Amino acid sequence: MSFLASPFRLRRLGVLGMNQRNADFIMRYNPRHLYPLVDDKLQTKTLALARGIAVPELYAVITEQHEGKDLARILGDHEDFVIKPSHGSGGNGILVVCGRFGNSFRKPSGDLITLTAMQHHVSNILSGMYSLGGLSDQAIIEYRVKFDPFFEHICFQGVPDIRVIVFRGVPVAAMVRLPTRASDGKANLHQGAMGIGIDLATGKSRDGVFRGLSCDIHPDTGHSTLGIAIPHWESILRLAIQCADTVGLGYLGADIVMDRDLGPLMLELNARPGLTVQVANQRGLLLNLNQIDAMPNPSGRCRRTPEAGTIPACDPCWD
Structure with a gap:
């Protein structure tokens, strides 16, 4: 057409x-x-x-900026997971992690992301960078679909x-x-x-x-x-x-x-x-x-x- x-x-x-x-x-x-x-x-x-209704398992919800400092503890032993804004749209703000490599985490593309970078990403989510209307938001951490x-x-x-x-x-x-x-x-x-x-x-x-x-x-x-x-x-x-x-x-x-x-x-x-x-x-x-x-x-x-x-x-x- x-x-x-x-x-x-x-x-x-x-x-x-x-x-x-x-x-x-x-x-x-x-x-x-x-x-x-x-x-x-x-x-x-x-x-x-x-x-x-079957949904991906919820691991954690981060609602306050100070909680981002405890991200390592919140993640625990999870090696693959998804971090996304609760009020996001258009796929913006979604971070997919499929494994660990030393002190870093691996994305599906093969690129590595540090814990510090992930904390910064969570902070951006909470500040409303990806939310509808730019309002403060929550960060959802959930099961990565296999x-x-x-x-x-x-x-x-x-x-x-x-x-x-x-x-x-x-x-x-x-x-x-x-x-x-x-x-x-x-x-x-x-x-x-x-x-x-x-x-x-x-x-x-x-x-x-x-x-x-x-x-x-x-x-x-x-x-x-x-x-x-x-x-x-x-x-x-x-x-x-x-x-x-x-x-x-x-x-x-x-x-x-x-x-x-x-x-x-x-x-x-x-x-x-x-x-x-x-x-x-x-x-x-x-x-x-x-x-x-x-x-x-x-x-x-x-x-x-x-x-x-x-x-x-x-x-x-x-x-």
Whole structure:
């Protein structure tokens, strides 16, 4: 699809724009008072655990600047972990550690980071450098998801995640975000990860996007990303639905990771999911959204059975 396509053609193809997303779906279906349940990752994790949703184990929470001085004690014997802001967005402020080397720690890229540098990073998190609105924040230290070897040929170093868009309890689109060298092993499109669309009915990968352009070859491994059957696909969809039920938002993005030993885990939720999933799938969101918006009770009709034929599909492809 050309990014210079006319507005008429974009509408015909069901492409959802940001203004329409905000006005017709986020503002209508996401009550403002529920935003903290997803904007605060600590609240999200606590609520998920209470509902029996599988999440990465929480090791520690740092809330005060003076606690950063005790980081070595707080980490204890943990050799691999993730430090991230509770109110972060866009993947900013996330530090992934996958091992120790002497008195330093190793990142997925192979670069080393000292304890002092990590303390400085924690201090930046607490001061609000990465938080929404720049307000003071908390630093979460949690289990680092173990890489599932299923993805080894289409992933660079880090752990991929799967973004599922859920509207009124029905999954309407999904993509897998693959870390690259450019993204420093993070599954974040804004930082250079690759997005691959997923067919909802079959769980197989299709078109992809890298740096805003259509792409079906991983830039680092050179392997094709087409036609790959995502394992545990039905479980992933059901987990996304359960997440939507838990926080009560009508339109959200659920980020799910595949752990080598634990299977699907909910990583975080987003009340304002981006629109790149349309480019990754080469399909607009609007046709699916309008179908479900017109249903009096979509959750009772199709969300509990995500087999082929029960989830509305958007047929028109982009040229």
